[in-house]
Amino acid sequence: MRTLTESAASASHPFSIVEGGGVTSARGFTAAGVHAGFRANPNRLDLALVVADEPCPTAGVFTRNAFAAAPVRRSRRILDGAVEGESYGIARAVVVNSGNANAATGDAGMAAAEEAAHIVADEIGCPADEVIVSSTGVIGVQLPMEPFRTGVPQVAKRLSRAGGEDAAHAIMTTDTVTKQCAVRFSGDGIGYPGCTFTVGGMAKGSGMIMPDMATMIAVITTDIPCKPRDLRAALKRAADASFNRVTVDSDTSTNDMCILMASGAAALHGADPCEPEDDAFAAFEEALSAVCTYLARQMAKDGEGATKLVDVCVGGAATEADALAAARTVANSPLVKTAIAGRDANWGRIAAALGRSGAAFSQEDVSISIMGIPVCEGGLALAFDEDEALARFEDPEIRIQVDLGVGQAQATVWTCDLTHDYITINGDYRT
Amino acid sequence: MRTLTESAASASHPFSIVEGGGVTSARGFTAAGVHAGFRANPNRLDLALVVADEPCPTAGVFTRNAFAAAPVRRSRRILDGAVEGESYGIARAVVVNSGNANAATGDAGMAAAEEAAHIVADEIGCPADEVIVSSTGVIGVQLPMEPFRTGVPQVAKRLSRAGGEDAAHAIMTTDTVTKQCAVRFSGDGIGYPGCTFTVGGMAKGSGMIMPDMATMIAVITTDIPCKPRDLRAALKRAADASFNRVTVDSDTSTNDMCILMASGAAALHGADPCEPEDDAFAAFEEALSAVCTYLARQMAKDGEGATKLVDVCVGGAATEADALAAARTVANSPLVKTAIAGRDANWGRIAAALGRSGAAFSQEDVSISIMGIPVCEGGLALAFDEDEALARFEDPEIRIQVDLGVGQAQATVWTCDLTHDYITINGDYRT
Numbered sequence: 113m114r115t116l117t118e119s120a121a122s123a124s125h126p127f128s129i130v131e132g133g134g135v136t137s138a139r140g141f142t143a144a145g146v147h148a149g150f151r152a153n154p155n156r157l158d159l160a161l162v163v164a165d166e167p168c169p170t171a172g173v174f175t176r177n178a179f180a181a182a183p184v185r186r187s188r189r190i191l192d193g194a195v196e197g198e199s200y201g202i203a204r205a206v207v208v209n210s211g212n213a214n215a216a217t218g219d220a221g222m223a224a225a226e227e228a229a230h231i232v233a234d235e236i237g238c239p240a241d242e243v244i245v246s247s248t249g250v251i252g253v254q255l256p257m258e259p260f261r262t263g264v265p266q267v268a269k270r271l272s273r274a275g276g277e278d279a280a281h282a283i284m285t286t287d288t289v290t291k292q293c294a295v296r297f298s299g300d301g302i303g304y305p306g307c308t309f310t311v312g313g314m315a316k317g318s319g320m321i322m323p324d325m326a327t328m329i330a331v332i333t334t335d336i337p338c339k340p341r342d343l344r345a346a347l348k349r350a351a352d353a354s355f356n357r358v359t360v361d362s363d364t365s366t367n368d369m370c371i372l373m374a375s376g377a378a379a380l381h382g383a384d385p386c387e388p389e390d391d392a393f394a395a396f397e398e399a400l401s402a403v404c405t406y407l408a409r410q411m412a413k414d415g416e417g418a419t420k421l422v423d424v425c426v427g428g429a430a431t432e433a434d435a436l437a438a439a440r441t442v443a444n445s446p447l448v449k450t451a452i453a454g455r456d457a458n459w460g461r462i463a464a465a466l467g468r469s470g471a472a473f474s475q476e477d478v479s480i481s482i483m484g485i486p487v488c489e490g491g492l493a494l495a496f497d498e499d500e501a502l503a504r505f506e507d508p509e510i511r512i513q514v515d516l517g518v519g520q521a522q523a524t525v526w527t528c529d530l531t532h533d534y535i536t537i538n539g540d541y542r543t
Numbered sequence: 544m545r546t547l548t549e550s551a552a553s554a555s556h557p558f559s560i561v562e563g564g565g566v567t568s569a570r571g572f573t574a575a576g577v578h579a580g581f582r583a584n585p586n587r588l589d590l591a592l593v594v595a596d597e598p599c600p601t602a603g604v605f606t607r608n609a610f611a612a613a614p615v616r617r618s619r620r621i622l623d624g625a626v627e628g629e630s631y632g633i634a635r636a637v638v639v640n641s642g643n644a645n646a647a648t649g650d651a652g653m654a655a656a657e658e659a660a661h662i663v664a665d666e667i668g669c670p671a672d673e674v675i676v677s678s679t680g681v682i683g684v685q686l687p688m689e690p691f692r693t694g695v696p697q698v699a700k701r702l703s704r705a706g707g708e709d710a711a712h713a714i715m716t717t718d719t720v721t722k723q724c725a726v727r728f729s730g731d732g733i734g735y736p737g738c739t740f741t742v743g744g745m746a747k748g749s750g751m752i753m754p755d756m757a758t759m760i761a762v763i764t765t766d767i768p769c770k771p772r773d774l775r776a777a778l779k780r781a782a783d784a785s786f787n788r789v790t791v792d793s794d795t796s797t798n799d800m801c802i803l804m805a806s807g808a809a810a811l812h813g814a815d816p817c818e819p820e821d822d823a824f825a826a827f828e829e830a831l832s833a834v835c836t837y838l839a840r841q842m843a844k845d846g847e848g849a850t851k852l853v854d855v856c857v858g859g860a861a862t863e864a865d866a867l868a869a870a871r872t873v874a875n876s877p878l879v880k881t882a883i884a885g886r887d888a889n890w891g892r893i894a895a896a897l898g899r900s901g902a903a904f905s906q907e908d909v910s911i912s913i914m915g916i917p918v919c920e921g922g923l924a925l926a927f928d929e930d931e932a933l934a935r936f937e938d939p940e941i942r943i944q945v946d947l948g949v950g951q952a953q954a955t956v957w958t959c960d961l962t963h964d965y966i967t968i969n970g971d972y973r974t
Contacts, residue, residue, distance in 0.1 A: 179895055450966055451970070454969070467609040493684065
């Protein structure tokens with residue numbers, strides 16, 4: 113459990129939450145969202161544009177799916193610095209369409225992504241290689257260009273500091289709510305006196321119960337000055353501990369993409385970029401981590417058909433890898449998730465999932481609690497008040513805590529319950 | 544797709560299907576099933592007993608789940624020969640209760656399994672170490688002994704060659720139908736002139752959509768003479784290609800157990816056990832494989848809430864491990880399974896699952912067909928007749944065929960669709 117408020121309370125460098133904040137809260141960025149025609153419904157926004165005032169350091173983390181979509185492959189290429197497969201470089205804009213993933217579309221799909229970048233580049237006046245294209249929606253259908261041709265001039269005209277909200281709407285697919293937030297911290301005492309830095313972002317992602325299609329897109333902006341390569345490292349660490357903890361394989365769907373842009377616009381003119389060993393970089397990473405964690409948890413909470421956000425925290429593991437494997441196996445178990453939907457403290461299903469996770473432990477040492485109620489100790493059932501458990505299941509956030517009793521390592525994974533609505537939503541998504 | 548009839552048609556040593564056959568079709572075995580009181584409903588049989596006329600060679604394959612149930616741990620111990628973790632030895636009887644898994648029950652659970660074995664041993668007159676105990680049902684609740692004390696004498700009294708049907712009923716949990724079959728082949732020309740051998744069995748397993756609780760139990764009998772260690776090897780090979788192909792982790796739930804007993808009763812008196820290099824052993828393995836594959840497919844077909852059996856066949860892979868990983872990832876994808884429930888030929892979800900499976904391929908080389916309709920070629924959409932696809936989805940067995948276009952290896956995994964009924968069944972299983 114780590115809400116934005118909890119993160120702020122435990123931060124070593126204090127930060128505050130920007131009410132109604134999002135992708136345009138950091139200085140140096142504007143955004144907008146319009147209906148361009150990727151979707152039939154004229155009331156659904158489907159084209160988002162985020163533009164930096166100047167070309168700025170940008171990093172991206174991308175899906176490793178072998179069916180990676182054209183926009184993912186193109187973005188990896190134009191952000192041409194890379195460490196451990198994560199890219200970085202310079203960019204001016206991110207354009208996102210929803211309704212079509214431009215995945216499994218071959219050479220024509222690559223050409224379409226390139227053309228979309230050119231349309232945006234011509235409109236805002238920059239090289240096409242500074243425009244990152246991102247798409248989400250149905251797989252295997254060629255991306256129509258007409259909505260870009262008519263929509264980009266419209267969306268460019270509406271770019272503003274207030275446009276983050278519309279942009280967050282335009283990237284939604286089966287999401288039921290927008291996912292946005294921003295936090296702010298002072299540069300005092302960390303080498304940037306008198307400056308206030310902001311990290312904010314937006315994300316979409318709802319089919320995340322077990323993501324295996326065009327699921328997650330996030331665009332995060334900041335106004336701290338930072339070099340592209342260092343941004344990459346910070347983004348990688350933050351994404352691994354947030355988006356990649358929503359469920360297993362959240363990093364490997366066809367269109368997953370998280371972009372981080374740093375304008376440096378909140379630093380005094382001529383200030384040096386912060387370096388990884390600086391206190392300012394540490395403060396930035398803390399703020400970035402809080403933003404990513406908030407957005408990741410919002411995705412789990414808005415999972416298709418979900419009624420509950422579920423925190424699965426496994427501690428007492430021999431290694432962090434073991435803790436993560438155990439937490440992911442529990443979080444992915446349809447039997448655990450249906451039990452939560454049924455408000456059933458059925459810890460036997462949790463035990464069974466732990467047992468097949470590959471994590472090292474002896475069943476005699478395992479403890480499990482659900483919503484703070486100890487239900488299993490030493491691998492055995494504990495008597496508990498079923499009415500009390502049922503009452504605690506009314507909470508919209510369900511906590512499962514496991515102690516494997518082997519070591520000190522721990523990891524948390526976020527998921528949601530599995531309900532009839534998931535079946536309904538996905539049983540007739542395409543037709 | 545490999546029905547019993549298809550297996551028989553392609554067998555190199557011909558075998559025939561025993562109509563209404565099951566665990567007592569092979570000579571030397573009797574069985575029965577009664578209501579003993581593990582379940583509240585007096586109309587539900589819940590105690591099965593299979594007894595060999597004489598102590599006989601027996602092999603078992605068991606779950607590797609770290610929360611392995613007491614009966615699994617005890618059975619592994621009493622079948623004390625072991626190769627690669629699979630056990631073999633000598634046994635007289637298998638007793639199975641349904642309604643309680645005796646998993647996560649600690650020392651008391653081990654004592655309960657031992658006591659159940661003693662009750663059976665006393666009744667049929669053999670050492671307790673020749674009685675294999677198996678349990679299926681709810682996890683984390685102590686196994687009551689009274690149903691054994693009252694039920695074992697009753698079930699022993701009813702043992703007969705006709706009792707296989709009741710035994711198959713008694714091991715069911717959320718299964719909607721019994722799973723039984725038997726096949727028969729002649730010993731002529733393979734070293735046992737004038738003999739007719741039978742392999743038959745029963746299984747339970749329904750929560751197999753993604754098995755992570757007390758799911759699968761199978762008891763298979765044969766009357767061919769065979770040494771325990773060789774039985775183990777045959778059972779391991781047959782289970783790997785059948786039960787372990789139903790879905791990923793089907794070998795790792797808390798109570799999974801498959802027992803194979805060989806009475807030798809159909810051989811002439813004094814005949815030698817068949818050896819692994821004999822033609823008779825090859826014929827036996829073919830028959831065993833057909834029985835296991837039939838039972839495995841029956842489990843997928845009777846998956847909780849399932850309306851469709853789904854065959855996922857991946858070919859053109861670089862290695863069999865790649866083919867299996869790809870097939871398993873597709874077969875486990877809730878998005879693929881809900882699409883099938885919705886009769887939607889949504890191949891993009893199949894592509895996305897292939898892409899995150901870890902199997903080596905280039906998306907440009909992938910072809911996919913659904914129910915024989917090519918829907919993707921060279922990684923791109925093919926136009927197809929949606930009405931025709933919808934019509935073919937009426938078939939109770941859905942075939943997904945993938946060609947990765949890299950090599951020659953292939954693998955098939957069986958699963959089922961994911962429906963509202965799965966949520967209903969599992970949302971209130973325990974309470």
